[in-house]
Amino acid sequence: MKKLLFPALALAAVIGGGVWYSGQSGSPAIELPNVVPPAVAQESADAADIEIADFQMGNPEASVEVIEYASFTCPHCATFHDSVLPKLKADYIDTDKINFVYREVFFDRYGLWAAMVARCGGEEKYFGISDLLYDKQREWAQGEPAEIANNLRRIGKTAGLSDEALDACFGNAAQAEAMVAYSQENMEADKVTGTPSFVIDGKTYSNMSYEDLSEILDEKLEKADG
Template sequence: MKRRTLLLSGGAALIAVGGYQTYAGLAGVRPVPGSSLIEPNAAFAQAAEGEVDTSRVFEMELGNPDAAVTIIEFSSFTCPHCAAYNATVYHQIKEAYIDTGLVRYIKREVYFDAYGLWAGLVARCGGPMRYFGIVEMLYAEQREWSRSDDANEVAGNLRRIGRRAGMSDEELNACLSDRDMALAMMEVYRTGQQEYDIRGTPSFVINGQTYSNMGFDEFRRIIDPLLEG
């Protein structure tokens, strides 16, 4: 598969999909030919001429909002390491800390490529109640929905996941063509990346301290003393 990389530098974004590259301003966010899918071609992580309204990008979280420990996960829907983490360590953390009310757990998306952004739009299309269920499907089926170099095929794969989560094609098309939401999501990602110095995925911020990918035992060695303190 050809690489579909979204490079961020100084708030700018350059996207390559299926070997196709282009660079433009904010107006360059346009549909993929033949579909309503957003093609994020440009530096739309930065609102060059004005501010981006990020009020629609809700924090997706689980657990106790008043817990002594807050974990923020930064991950990409197209990252194999993120899928592996989600299938293993995440569920261990959920059972031991989230479901027991000991931890507030926040998931923030990282957009390294166009497919990851589109997956984020679909996940958020279902709202907070369906978000984490859609996330599970996206990671469990990552190889199947993301493996094509054909952007329209990937769009169709994502729509099928969305339909299984209870959304109509009309709802999904509206979400996948929502330029303002895409801009807002990219802005939230950009500011979080800068604030916490996120350099790879998955990354984790535990009570303000940034950590790279690690196993459950390493998480326990960090979390347990914070709970005791």
């Protein structure tokens, strides 16, 4: 399980530590040729005015809700999405037994960039792009910042996003800031200290096998039905 920094440090590492759109706290902005054109990277919206939505699968009216906290750069999260999530989908999500909510965690700028690409596809494409990001994590998360950003751009285009859409998403500084703030707020509220973590009906659990997760869900469903 990947452990988190203290919230204030985590926020500084993602936003103040050289994210492509920012030059705060003595960290110069990173130049990403052909990724964030000057004409695009000039969003002026206030992050406080932007509402960040959760993406969900399954039955919104289900009696049991599972919230996953994960980072696109976390290897353990990639393992969960490769080996556990397909079983969870087949047995509980696609059968409408539970509501599954995915919440992004940011350890670094690259996880934030990946999340912005996933969100760029909207609700229709979000989980499909997420699957690509986890499947190809070892490929896109390597190299210099400009290389990684271009790798992410290619994933977005593979998912059908246009250059114009990706430019707008990469250049939306206020959206990025709002995403980080929303993530920190939720992690503090749910006492999340590493990824992947799961909040099931208000109780936070660390990473676990499918068998252990299934046992918890069956118990919760049995109580809800009883």
